[in-house]
Amino acid sequence: MEDILNRHYAALLGLGEEWKVTDVKLDVAARRIDIWLEYAKRSAICPACGRLMPLHDQQPERTWRHLDTMQFETLIHAKTPRVKCADDKVKVIELPWAEKGSRFTLLFEAFAIRVLQAARSVKDARDLLRLSWFQTHEIMSAAVKRGLARRDAEEISFVGMDEKSFLKGKDSEAFACLMTDIDRHRVLDVARGRSEKGATALIEKALNPLQQYMVCGVAMDMSAPFENAVRKLMPCADVVFDKYHIEAHLNEGVDNTRKGENKRLLEADDKRLAKSKYLWLTGFEHMSDEAIAHRNDLLKCALDTGKAWALKELFGWFWKSRDKFMAKANFTFWYEQVVKSGLKHMVKVANTLKNHLYGLLAWFDSRINNALTEGFNTTIQALKATAKGYRNFENFRTVILFYCGKLDMRPDFVRVGATL
Ligand SMILES: [Zn+2]
Structure with a gap:
């Protein structure tokens, strides 16, 4: 009977x-199965030269977690043989069931990756797999490494670069910068900081030198730090300023105008602008009828905030221009209106846009934006919320690439044999 069980597990x-199952122990109370394997031959393939070499010795016994058997946690125990190569150096042989250094079998890793991808959160996956945070992260980290090693160096025409806050605070190291492949909807890489150094490291990590040249x-x-890094490393690429960020700058101009004006009005006990922040920032589609009516009433009052809002709305026509020549005319008209208004916060934004006009006009050639990165934000926020461990930058990078990198992360089963 025992022999049948052993052969069944083998x-x-x-x-x-070459591998024999020497023992199988079933512990019903602990819902656990332990399997002992032993190397049965006197020689093995040397990992360095690929030749069959005599066994030298064996490493102490190690344990690997395997796929559960009928919901019983299943552990494999074995001593790994070492061979002596022709150069007299002793080498540890490759195991058919696990990657070097891993505490899990290939099948378990493959299964864990699938569960992590399918579960609603890393926490849910961990509970299902009965893994610690550290073990889960080990599997994800190995998976991402495999995926990055397999990624082809294909042509990538359009990329997005953006910063993400990763620790509390405002200094560069509290941020990470992220590069996305716009056409293939994936994150290419993540680097620490939002300085030129960080942006340079990001470009070099995400793309090889030829790929850097191919980006359009x-x-x-x-x-400025992102732009400088791009100019140095991607000489053929147009810098395109992201539409959504520009909208955010305009919103900020309106909001700063409102803050200043509200303060002045409150001093005269005029509460017209109190609690009106979102009336000026949200688009019509997100506003209630009451809110729109309220805003229309305020617009009749000829307040600075209303004028600033109207200028922000007027800028919308810029994006609707037929081509970049019309867009330039549109911009010039808009800029003059802002200057005439004398609203200092709006003039400040208008000057920033004027100084960066080339990158606004470049949008009309490729029409790319960072909406994709904004989309990944939801995923990244959820990941950050579930684990304190993501305060470590490498862990943060791993988890983003695991979920947003579209990598082929499966373990390599080629050497395991036909039965798998
Ligand atoms: Zn050898």
């Missing part, structure tokens, strides 16, 4: 005849 594990356009916020 077959289940898909092992060749980069969507980004009006950020």
Whole structure:
């Protein structure tokens, strides 16, 4: 009977005849199965030269977690043989069931990756798999490494660069910068900081030198460090300032105008602008009829905030221009209106846009933006909320690439044998 069980497990594990199952222990109370394997031959393939070499010795016994058997946690125990190569150096042989250094079998890792991808959160996946945070992260980290090593160096025409807050605070190191492949909807890489050094590291990590030359356009916020890094490393790329960031700058101009004006009005006990912040920032589609009516009433009062809002709305026509020549005319008209208004916060934004006009006009050639990165924000926020461990930058990078990198992360089963 015992022999049948052993042979059954040997077959289940898909092992060749060089590995024998020597013992199987079933602990019903602990819902656990332990399987002992032993190397049965006197020689093995040397991982360095690929030749069959005599065994030298064995490493102490190690344990790997395997796929559960009928909901019983299943552990494999074995001593790994070492061979002596022709150069007299001793080498640890490759195991058919696990990657070097891993505490899990390949099948378990493959299963864990699928569960992590399908579960609603990393926490849910961990509970299902009965893994610690650290173990889960080990599996994700190995998966991302495999995925990055397999990624092809294909042509990537349009990328987005954006910053993400990753720790509390405002200094560069509290941020991460992220590059997306706009056409293939994936995150290419993540680097620490939002300085030129960080942006340079990001470009070098995400793309090889030839790929850097092939990029035609980069969507980004009006950020000098990002722009400088792109000009140096991606000489053929147009810098395209992201539409949504520009909208945010205009909103900020309106909001600063409202803050200043509200303060002045409140001093005269005039509460017209109190609690009106979102009336000026949201688009019509998100507003209630009451809110729109309220705003229309305020617009009749000829307040600075209303004028600033109207200028922000007027800028919308810029994006509707037929081509970049019309867009330039549109911009010039808009800029003059802002200057005439004398609203200092709006003039400040208008000057920023004027100084970056080339990157606004470049949008008409490629029409790229960072909406994709904004979309990944939801995922990234959810990941940050679930684990304190993501305060470590490398862990943060791993988890983003695991979920947003579209990587082929499956373990390599080629050497495991036909039965798997
Ligand atoms: Zn060798």
